[in-house]
Amino acid sequence: MSDSDRLAPLSVTGLHKSYGHHAVLADLNLSVEPGSFVCIVGPSGAGKTTLLRCLSGLLAPTSGSVRYGDRPVNQPLAEIAVVFQDYRGSLLPWMRVRDNVAFPLEGRGVSRSARRARADECLAAVGLPGVGDKYPWQLSGGMQQRVAIARGLAYDAAVLLMDEPFGSVDAQARFDLEDLVLRLRRDLGITVIVVTHDIDEAVYLGDRVIVLGGQPATVIDNLTVDLGQDRDQIHTRALPRFAELRTRVLTRIRGGAAAPDPAPPAQLDVSRT
Amino acid sequence: MTTPVQAATTEVLEPAAAGSKTRGRRARVHAYQLLCVVLVLLLWGAVTVSGLFTASSLPSPASVATEWLHLLGAPVFWQAVWDTLRGALVGLLFAGAVGVPLGLVTGTYAAAELSSRILVDFLRSFPVIALLPVFLLVLGSTPEMKSTVVFIACVFPIFLQAQYGARSVPPMISETVRAYRIPRLLRYTKVVLPSATPSIMTGLRLAATTSILVAIGVEILTTLPGIGHEVTQHQQNGNSAVAFGYIFTAGLLGYGINRGSMLLESILLRWRPPAHTV
Numbered sequence: 001m002s003d004s005d006r007l008a009p010l011s012v013t014g015l016h017k018s019y020g021h022h023a024v025l026a027d028l029n030l031s032v033e034p035g036s037f038v039c040i041v042g043p044s045g046a047g048k049t050t051l052l053r054c055l056s057g058l059l060a061p062t063s064g065s066v067r068y069g070d071r072p073v074n075q076p077l078a079e080i081a082v083v084f085q086d087y088r089g090s091l092l093p094w095m096r097v098r099d100n101v102a103f104p105l106e107g108r109g110v111s112r113s114a115r116r117a118r119a120d121e122c123l124a125a126v127g128l129p130g131v132g133d134k135y136p137w138q139l140s141g142g143m144q145q146r147v148a149i150a151r152g153l154a155y156d157a158a159v160l161l162m163d164e165p166f167g168s169v170d171a172q173a174r175f176d177l178e179d180l181v182l183r184l185r186r187d188l189g190i191t192v193i194v195v196t197h198d199i200d201e202a203v204y205l206g207d208r209v210i211v212l213g214g215q216p217a218t219v220i221d222n223l224t225v226d227l228g229q230d231r232d233q234i235h236t237r238a239l240p241r242f243a244e245l246r247t248r249v250l251t252r253i254r255g256g257a258a259a260p261d262p263a264p265p266a267q268l269d270v271s272r273t
Numbered sequence: 274m275t276t277p278v279q280a281a282t283t284e285v286l287e288p289a290a291a292g293s294k295t296r297g298r299r300a301r302v303h304a305y306q307l308l309c310v311v312l313v314l315l316l317w318g319a320v321t322v323s324g325l326f327t328a329s330s331l332p333s334p335a336s337v338a339t340e341w342l343h344l345l346g347a348p349v350f351w352q353a354v355w356d357t358l359r360g361a362l363v364g365l366l367f368a369g370a371v372g373v374p375l376g377l378v379t380g381t382y383a384a385a386e387l388s389s390r391i392l393v394d395f396l397r398s399f400p401v402i403a404l405l406p407v408f409l410l411v412l413g414s415t416p417e418m419k420s421t422v423v424f425i426a427c428v429f430p431i432f433l434q435a436q437y438g439a440r441s442v443p444p445m446i447s448e449t450v451r452a453y454r455i456p457r458l459l460r461y462t463k464v465v466l467p468s469a470t471p472s473i474m475t476g477l478r479l480a481a482t483t484s485i486l487v488a489i490g491v492e493i494l495t496t497l498p499g500i501g502h503e504v505t506q507h508q509q510n511g512n513s514a515v516a517f518g519y520i521f522t523a524g525l526l527g528y529g530i531n532r533g534s535m536l537l538e539s540i541l542l543r544w545r546p547p548a549h550t551v
Contacts, residue, residue: 058451155453
């Protein structure tokens with residue numbers, strides 16, 4: 001497969017999803033450019049996980065389409081790796097950490113030694129060298145989530161889809177994981193899509209924040225985060241611009257109109273998708 | 274379907290951490306367990322001394338012990354043990370080889386499981402010994418027939434436990450396996466099978482005990498060599514102490530197989546966190 005096929009925009013057009021008569025998502029449109037970091041934020045129960053499952057091809061839309069480049073995403077693609085919120089449930093408890101990370105490669109027929117090398121490499125990349133021989137339960141929650149991220153990396157996908165990836169770890173581990181994902185994105189040039197209910201996290205991580213809202217949910221705001229590529233937990237979060245962006249997102253989630261933005265319009269993408 | 278046996282599988286594994294206090298308690302438990310055995314032996318002895326039964330129908334524990342020790346030196350005895358064990362193990366092996374894959378595959382497809390349920394429920398309730406005359410007629414009085422009957426008695430518990438295990442793959446894991454495009458065969462060997470192993474082991478343990486039971490039953494009812502055959506022979510010849518020696522051996526075999534499968538289980542499930550084994 002050529003590189004241009006591998007790196008492609010992930011686009012959603014006119015997506016509707018209902019469970020029976022209960023509509024969860026309606027007329028949802030968005031597009032994620034290759035190499036960008038997009039956070040999808042919305043209140044609990046807004047259908048964020050449903051959207052992520054549609055994006056990953058795990059769930060078929062009721063109508064509308066999800067496409068990766070010019071291919072429909074109607075089943076999981078090799079270009080998209082998923083990191084689930086429930087890391088405890090998504091790591092296989094009977095496999096050692098290294099085998100967990102290498103498992104998707106086994107499905108691709110990669111040789112044992114190559115799998116092993118790749119798994120160790122990815123574990124090192126997430127800051128967990130030397131835990132390959134442990135079982136998942138022997139690691140802390142934050143470390144288990146790193147293993148799940150390493151598995152996503154080993155899969156060698158162009159897109160990393162993450163569902164509330166840091167929701168169940170403690171605050172310090174959460175900051176570390178956020179910075180880890182930012183670094184991986186910068187080093188590997190992968191596309192990252194994070195679904196979260198945490199507004200601060202969305203603004204801190206994303207190049208773009210997409211706000212979901214309404215019943216059924218749709219995109220109610222789509223803003224560019226002009227905080228640059230280099231971010232750190234202490235200074236970035238203290239910037240006045242950070243506060244403005246989070247205020248705007250919070251206002252939209254609470255149902256307010258888009259607050260007038262003081263930034264120069266050229267830097268902002270306020271167009272509603 | 275719930276399996277009450279499931280609960281029993283975990284309690285028999287000893288807690289891994291044993292401080293001096295728990296070690297002391299364990300020694301006391303062992304002492305009590307031994308006491309129970311001694312009490313039953315004393316009761317048995319008392320009954321034989323009381324003269325309620327003749328020595329030829331119920332021999333004393335001492336005479337059984339003497340005869341049993343004699344048996345240990347007799348090639349005939351070991352041949353009988355081997356005949357029984359082979360019949361049981363061959364049947365059990367085939368039951369595992371058929372029951373586990375079939376259970377795993379039908380367990381993952383709801384339609385297959387539902388449509389086969391009535392048939393399976395009926396077949397497994399069938400008293401296998403009632404089929405013995407049919408097998409005698411079709412297969413003749415052969416060791417293969419013995420293994421076939423064992424197979425039929427053992428395949429259902431294994432099949433059902435494998436099916437139950439395959440159905441209990443956590444949804445989160447199924448989702449992960451789907452998201453990472455794990456091919457079907459790999460899914461069975463590396464996901465469904467390990468996930469179902471605790472359940473399968475329960476089935477295997479049940480089946481292992483059944484296999485010895487059925488093998489001996491067939492030997493008693495036919496002329497096939499083995500422990501069961503020796504028991505009837507010696508009973509009829511009035512050597513009831515020898516017959517009891519063989520009966521005791523059969524008990525030991527069953528107990529040994531059970532312990533063996535528990536050991537196998539703890540090896541296969543060593544990936545479990547300790548909380549599971551307590």
